[in-house]
Amino acid sequence: MTSAAKPSALQRYSDVAVIFHWLIALFIIGLLIVGKFMTSLDENSPVRFALTQWHKSFGLTVLALSVLRIIWRFTHRPPAEPSSIALWQQRSASIAHWILYALMFAMPITGWIMVSASPLNINTVLFDVITIPHLPPFTELANREAIAASFHEYHELASHALIVLLLVHSGAAIKHHFVDKDTTLLRMSPDTASRSFKRHIAGLVVIVLAITGGLFYYNTIDRYSALLAAGESEVSFIALVSSSETPGVFIDSAVTATIDTATPSNSSIIAVVQTGTLTSDNAQVEGSLPDTDWFDSEGFPEARFESTAISANDDGTLAVVGNLTIKETTTEVSFPMVITNEEDTQVARGEFVIDRKEYNIGMRSQSGDGTVGFNVTVKFRFDIGLDPTN
Numbered sequence: 001m002t003s004a005a006k007p008s009a010l011q012r013y014s015d016v017a018v019i020f021h022w023l024i025a026l027f028i029i030g031l032l033i034v035g036k037f038m039t040s041l042d043e044n045s046p047v048r049f050a051l052t053q054w055h056k057s058f059g060l061t062v063l064a065l066s067v068l069r070i071i072w073r074f075t076h077r078p079p080a081e082p083s084s085i086a087l088w089q090q091r092s093a094s095i096a097h098w099i100l101y102a103l104m105f106a107m108p109i110t111g112w113i114m115v116s117a118s119p120l121n122i123n124t125v126l127f128d129v130i131t132i133p134h135l136p137p138f139t140e141l142a143n144r145e146a147i148a149a150s151f152h153e154y155h156e157l158a159s160h161a162l163i164v165l166l167l168v169h170s171g172a173a174i175k176h177h178f179v180d181k182d183t184t185l186l187r188m189s190p191d192t193a194s195r196s197f198k199r200h201i202a203g204l205v206v207i208v209l210a211i212t213g214g215l216f217y218y219n220t221i222d223r224y225s226a227l228l229a230a231g232e233s234e235v236s237f238i239a240l241v242s243s244s245e246t247p248g249v250f251i252d253s254a255v256t257a258t259i260d261t262a263t264p265s266n267s268s269i270i271a272v273v274q275t276g277t278l279t280s281d282n283a284q285v286e287g288s289l290p291d292t293d294w295f296d297s298e299g300f301p302e303a304r305f306e307s308t309a310i311s312a313n314d315d316g317t318l319a320v321v322g323n324l325t326i327k328e329t330t331t332e333v334s335f336p337m338v339i340t341n342e343e344d345t346q347v348a349r350g351e352f353v354i355d356r357k358e359y360n361i362g363m364r365s366q367s368g369d370g371t372v373g374f375n376v377t378v379k380f381r382f383d384i385g386l387d388p389t390n
């Protein structure tokens with residue numbers, strides 16, 4: 001693996017340094033292009049929302065790669081500059097490289113602070129699988145909106161500085177290669193013919209496959225249906241998120257019900273749901289819903305349904321009417337309720353559709369219905385008790 005073993009006298013960067021360089025360069029150029037494109041789209045566009053989520057994941061990947069790269073840089077001396085290059089050029093190149101390193105960190109860190117401070121509280125879910133926490137001091141500040149706006153500006157300014165520096169950096173590399181005809185660009189180019197480089201690429205492929213496999217595996221752990229089987233009552237919902245039906249379930253719900261099937265008007269139902277106990281296979285949904293813009297679980301820990309009238313329908317179901325309170329809003333909802341016998345127990349089931357606009361749910365971050373539909377189906381099931389006919 002030593003350069004002495006190579007036939008040419010060319011002093012290259014190590015294979016690992018070369019791989020870091022081109023991988024990070026590829027990601028950064030992609031992020032700059034996608035960043036500019038997505039911010040040119042309409043604020044409520046679902047494409048902008050989806051691209052921003054991918055942007056955040058790849059941006060944090062660049063941060064992780066940059067940390068590894070800087071560790072590598074400090075522990076592995078780069079090859080000496082060719083002596084043919086003037087000292088002032090070597091010095092300016094070195095300054096430019098350190099500014100590039102600084103921007104490689106400034107870009108993701110300003111982005112991370114921007115989303116942490118944003119009062120929209122949109123979670124960062126790495127490749128739609130692992131929730132990355134917001135940076136704690138920024139979620140607690142009183143003037144979050146102003147801080148988020150400032151960091152958006154820093155993020156944009158840093159991106160402009162990065163674009164200029166990348167142009168200078170690549171322009172200089174091209175000039176060295178084609179005009180000065182020296183080895184500057186070749187030193188950072190992959191030695192594709194060498195066994196060592198092939199081994200490193202194989203190692204990289206294994207690492208990427210292992211991480212991707214790990215993420216896939218984590219994503220397939222079915223926490224949702226395990227929870228559905230728990231508890232005597234369960235309240236769940238189905239929302240349309242990015243055009244796919246996305247279920248969620250509240251782990252903690254309690255139903256107090258008297259059901260008189262002979263005289264339905266004597267029946268009553270009170271259901272209380274702890275809004276902060278929501279779980280969903282969609283980490284973005286699970287992370288966001290307790291936030292102020294959605295259920296505001298700190299300010300309003302409970303959502304409540306209280307029946308006002310229960311009567312019999314011709315088809316044998318019960319017609320339930322009642323008041324549903326979510327946050328500060330109470331509206332009347334009505335739905336048919338089916339009662340069935342399941343293993344000696346009577347079970348009540350029903351579902352109804354609510355419009356999240358009416359309850360002011362997610363109306364700051366998702367004021368349109370492109371990414372999260374307005375209509376949400378609420379489903380419930382509760383055990384009434386022993387089947388009296390048994």
Ligand code: HEM
Nearest residue numbers: 028031032035036039056059060062107108111112156159
């Ligand atoms: C090297 C990494 C990154 C690069 C090169 C990059 C680049 C960019 C660029 C060029 C823009 C458009 C700026 C504008 O003109 O308004 C942008 C926007 C944005 N970036 Fe990054 N970014 C990076 C990392 C991150 C990270 C890690 C996050 C968050 C965790 C992030 C969050 C955002 C957000 C939320 C926006 C859009 C703001 C809006 O919708 O108005 N970025 N980024």
